[in-house]
Amino acid sequence: MKLRNKAVTACLAGLLAAMSLPAFAQDPSSCRAVHFADIGWTDITSTTALASTVFEGLGYQPVTTVASVPISFAGLKSKQLDVSLGYWWPVQEKAIAPFIESKSINVLQPPNLSGAKATFAVPTYEYEAGLTTFADIAKHRAELDGKIYGIEPGSSANAAIQKMIATNQFGLGGFKLVESSEAGMLVTVERAVREKKWVVFLGWQPHPMNIQLDMKYLTGSEGVFGPNDGEARVYTVTSPDFLTRCPNAGKLVSNLRFTTQIENVVMQSVMKKEKPADAAKAYLKQNPQVLNEWLAGVKTYDGKDGLPAVKAYLGL
Secondary structure, three states: OHHHHHHHHHHHHHHHHHHHOOOOOOOOHHHOOOEEEEOOOHHHHHHHHHHHHHHHHOOOOOEEEEOOHHHHHHHHHOOOOOEEEEEEEOOOHHHHHHHHHOOOOEEOOOOOEEEEEEEEEEEHHHHHOOOOEHHHHHHHOOOOOOEEEOOOOOOHHHHHHHHHHHOOHHHOOOOEEEOOOHHHHHHHHHHHHHOOOOOOEEEEEOOOHHHHOOEEEOEOOOOOOOHHHHEEEEEEEEOOOHHHHOHHHHHHHHHOOOOHHHHHHHHHHHHOOOOHHHHHHHHHHHOOOHHHHHOOOOEOOOOOEHHHHHHHHOOO
């Protein structure tokens, strides 16, 4: 009887010890590789690198696929991709609408970035010469060589520009939309600024262009790029079941919040040809306080406390 009581006591002690351990939702092995979509914009490349660095510190294996906006949404729907940090509202609203209506992707709330902006911009010398609103563009057709510089083919922003041209909105009928990568567009703008030539281009913030270029945003857009002359928010979107399928990874993704200052700093390094992963790690080492909010309630892949693990990974 004494032996039996000892056995019961030992069993209860073990059970109580197990109950005292911190609980966590350990992700299955299928979640260890977190598949990110990078739409090729430097801000999203930068935030994806920041998130990937944190995931690496937690013991995950993030994988990034560069894909256009439409392909990234399709990839999330098919579950070939897990997460995109790059749904810009409202410029991508029409592109994402079918996926939201069919509930084939998940838009997380609140946005991962507020206070963003995307609309037409010009160098300050043009603005001071009278090109201050959308209605002024057509008045300077000759100086602008009848061109408007957009971003990559297939983007929602380019579609909005093309619609303005097709419908002769603001008198833009006959203008040519010049499609290019973000980097290619900026090279063209920087060359124009050096030569004091006139140019109208799609500008946005956060982006180092706001620091590197003496530029102004146009007003009077009549909601073409959304309310308040291009005010924007950026949301995280996931495959439909990611948060339930990978609850710990999903918790981190849900916690991510950025600021224009965070993104401008990392983006500037990336645009100076520093590898995104190196730029992200350098920022986090210098600003570890951002990790407190991001890692609240987040564990490592093997169930340990996330914050100290990531700090150790960063050498802090």
